[in-house]
Amino acid sequence: MPFTAAEIARHVGGEVIGDGSVVLHRFAPADRAEPGDLTFAENEVFLARAEQGRASAILVDRPVTSAKTLIRVRNARIAFAKVLPLFFPEPQFAPGIHPTAVVDPSARVDSTAHIGPGCVIGAGAVIGPRCVLWAQVFVGENCVLGEEVWLFPHVTLYPRTQVGSRVRIHAGSVIGSDGFGYVQDGPVHLKVPQVGNVIIGDDVEIGANVTVDRGALGPTVIGRGTKIDNLVQVAHNVSIGERCLIVAQTGIAGSTRLGNYVVLAGQVGLAGHLKIGDRVSVAAKSGVMHDIPDNQKWFGIPAQPDRQAKRQIVALQQLPDLLRRVAELEKQLAALQSGRVTAESGPSAGTGATPGGPQGS
Template identity: 85%
Template sequence: MPFTAAEIARHLGGEVIGDGSVVLHRFAPADRAEPGDLTFAENEVFLARAEQGRASAIIVDRPAQSSKTLIRVPNARIAFARVLPLFFPETRPEPGIHPTAVVGEGARVDPTAHVGPWCVVGARAVVGPRSVLWAQVYVGEDCVLGEDVWLFPQVVLYPRTQLGARVRIHSGTVIGSDGFGYVQDGPVHVKVPQVGWVIIGEDVEIGANVTVDRGALGPTVIGRGTKIDNLVQIAHNVTVGERCLIVAQTGIAGSTRLGNHVVLAGQVGLAGHLKIGNRVSVAAKSGVMHDIPEGQKWMGIPAQPDRQAKRQIVALQQLPDLLRRVAELEKQVASLQAALGGQRQDGPAGSENPAVPPGGGS
């Protein structure tokens, strides 16, 4: 659907500089844009590319001169995120239950919800208004899904999972599987039954092939507004606070608690029973073995405050030169020792002691 530059500016709360009547049909990156396309520039480099390209209009967040129509906004990247749905609206399937779906006894599916082909909705489960279950989704017994929940193909919710409003879970993710709990009985590992559940707050998005284990007794909790990337493992009885970012291939061991606004970069590992404070950031590939106080940045294996870790990294980079210098010093010391040893051997063999004057000194 086409929009004028003025219409887009109103949608974004921005202002038009140039021709507000220019019609925009698509959104495209600057180097691939054609006439009739809109693009964006969040810095001078992107602005130069956009100016040289063929786009008809550019979203900017700074004063600029251009032969093209500009839409000036407070933040170009936020505007980019808000304008894309205008040009690429998400497909919403029609409400209803597909004939191949299986809905258990006592389950309640809101009339505005969509249950796709080969889905299973367990007994007594609740599917809220406008929720969408794409093909082959499994919703276990006694699950509760709030309004506008989207479950992409082959998502699995074990029994008693609770999803808040506007939760989105991508393909292949499993929520509520058994926690990894065993006790040693002689040579045998005895399984501890995992009888808890999972609670996921409003506006959470979970990527593809993520696993969130249910609690051993109580719940595993994912707080409101948290975003979880692909291939993340969250163990039993973990609590994740609100608006956290957990990046791909991160693993969080059992009963660890994350505060609000925590950022865990790619491939971070957290040991169990830790407490991670609010607004903590952990750098990629770090292994966290200790509690982290609020507001700190940690990195490394084992993880430690970032300034301390960076000093160690710098020192490690200097190690080859230090080893070379030590080897040179060792050679010099060995040569000096050899020379001094030769002098000591010559002293007793001489006929005179240079420290004593001729005639005995007295």
């Protein structure tokens, strides 16, 4: 659906500089844009590309002049996120239950929900208004889904999982599987039954192939507004606070608690039973073995406060030069010691006659 530049400016709370009546048909990157396209420029590099490209209008967040129509906003990237859904609207799903879906008679499915082909909904489950279950989703017994939950293909919710409103869980993710709990009993590992569940707050998004284990007794909790990337493992009884960002291939061991607005970059590993404070950031590939107070940045293996870790990295970078200098000093010291030994063991400096020799006349 096309929009004028003026209509888009109103949608994002910006202002038009140039022709507000220009019609825009789609959003495109600057180097592939065609006439009738809108693009965006969040820095000088993108702006130069947009100026040289064929786009009819540019989203900008700074004072610039251009022969093209500009839509000036406070933040170009935020406006970009708000504009994209205009040109790329999400698919619409008609309410109803597909004939191939298996729904237990005791389950409650709202009349506005969409249940796709091959879905299975267990006894006592509740599917809220405007939920969308894509093909082959499994919802176990007594699960509860709030409003506008989207479960993509092959998502599995184990029994008693609770999902808030406006939650998205992407393909292949498994929510509520057994926590990894065993105790040594002689020569065998005895399984500890995992009888808790998983609670997911409102506005959470969980990427593809994520695993969230249910608690051993109480719940595993993912707080409101948290976003979890693909291939993340959340162990049993973990509690993740509100509006956290958990990036791909991160692993969080059991009973660790994260505060609000925590950022864990890619491939971070957190040991179990830790307490991670509010607004903590952990850099990629870090291994966290200790509690972290509020508002700190840590990285490394084992992870440490960033300033301390940076000093150690600088010291390591200087190590080869330091080793060369030490080796040179050792050579000089060895040469000095060799000269001293030679001086102490050489012939006597005296020239007197040998005792008992012949007498002159």
